Amino acid sequence: MTVETAVGFIGLGTMGEPMALNLVGAGTPLVVWNRTRERCAPLERAGAQVASDATDLFARCGTIILMLENDAATDAVLDRHGPGFAARVAGRTIVSMSTLSAEYSSLLADDIGAAGGCYVEAPVSGSRKPAEAGQLVGMLAGDPEVCARLRPLLAPLCKEIVDCGAVPGALHMKLAVNTFLITLVTGLAEASHFAARHGLDMTRFTEILNAGPMASDVSRIKAEKLLAGDFSRQAGIADVLKNSRLVVEAARSAEIASPLMDVCLDLYGETDTMELEEDDMISVIRAIDMRTETGSR
Structure with missing residues (x-):
């Protein structure tokens, strides 16, 4: 598993856990991390690697999926207002599948772009049962080429993925x-x-x-x-x-x-x-x- 091929997943809550399990089941080389360490156990048993902390995960992955509670949790994971932000996002694709403020998402896209990274919105419609069944509906916003590249990665999670233009169109x-x-x-x-x-x-x-x-x-x-x-x-x-x-x-x-x-x-x-x-x-x-x-x- 290399930085180019490894995919990171942060946020293993009600929705995040079944989504991450579906990625592992589809053969995705997944590295996971969650603030509550015990929530990583089902993913580890399924074959995912567990990062020691967020810094470790970003260092090991070229694409990172975030399924976090809110704006503040996203900022904390990215160290957005700290010294580690640029190192975490530069050269990486950050995929936010969380439901966030559209205004916040626009500003985050600007900051990640300025730091040399790429940001894509990918919120989903559906609750835990569709998440378990891989039957969510995904919405993508961001650079069209990057969104096209992400479609195969997100396919095990969604029965349909719809392009929504530029950020914050998906949100x-x-x-x-x-x-x-x-x-x-x-x-x-x-x-x-x-x-x-x-x-x-x-x-x-x-x-x-x-x-x-x-x-x-x-x-x-x-x-x-x-x-x-x-x-x-x-x-x-x-x-x-x-x-x-x-x-x-x-x-x-x-x-x-x-x-x-x-x-x-x-x-x-x-x-x-x-x-x-x-x-x-x-x-x-x-x-x-x-x-x-x-x-x-």
């Missing part, structure tokens, strides 16, 4: 997709709340939704979770709250209206205060329940 696209996803799931939660509070048969309600023209993979999964009272995490509340905030902030920056997402931001903020860190986004129904109980309509 703007991801936020647009998330607007639909978040309002869809929140609408389903409110519909279920309405049905339950009217004493309807929830099995029949779910059957009608699943058989109807609005049904989708997402709605079927979330409706079944509501019916079973299964709030186990696929897309976490904190992650959805972060995404909601990014959408609203981007809307404000562009001076466009975001009425549904404004409401969703409030609801996921209320859900986040309920200490439901391990719960799925469909548990937003609990915030709606709380509003009914307290008369906060």
Whole structure:
């Protein structure tokens, strides 16, 4: 494994772990690192090499995939405001698959380019189950030649990869997709709340939704979770709250209206205060329940 061929992967959380495992399964020479060292164990068992720290990983890899929580975590891994930044990114391709602020991503692209590196946005649409199945939808933004070169690398992760032009086109696209996803799931939660509070048969309600023209993979999964009272995490509340905030902030920056997402931001903020860190986004129904109980309509 040489620097030219080795691929680095940093960030082995809910999404990152199955994505990295799919890369190893596809034969990618992968080097991984995570701030919580124990999360590297499944990758090591699968055949990935584990770097001793971030500096070691950058030294060993020519392409580095980042699947990190936010802007601050990305800056920390890159040592963006420290003395190690240029050495980490010069001559390397940095692929950010995280959902970040579009404005931040644009500035990061400039800094990496000035230091002699190449930056590509590659956020994905999908939760943990599609990540495990290699069925995510990828969005690419950056230099067209570099994006074309990355497509075979990312193919084991995605059922489809769409070019979105220059940075931050992929992140703007991801936020647009998330607007639909978040309002869809929140609408389903409110519909279920309405049905339950009217004493309807929830099995029949779910059957009608699943058989109807609005049904989708997402709605079927979330409706079944509501019916079973299964709030186990696929897309976490904190992650959805972060995404909601990014959408609203981007809307404000562009001076466009975001009425549904404004409401969703409030609801996921209320859900986040309920200490439901391990719960799925469909548990937003609990915030709606709380509003009914307290008369906060």
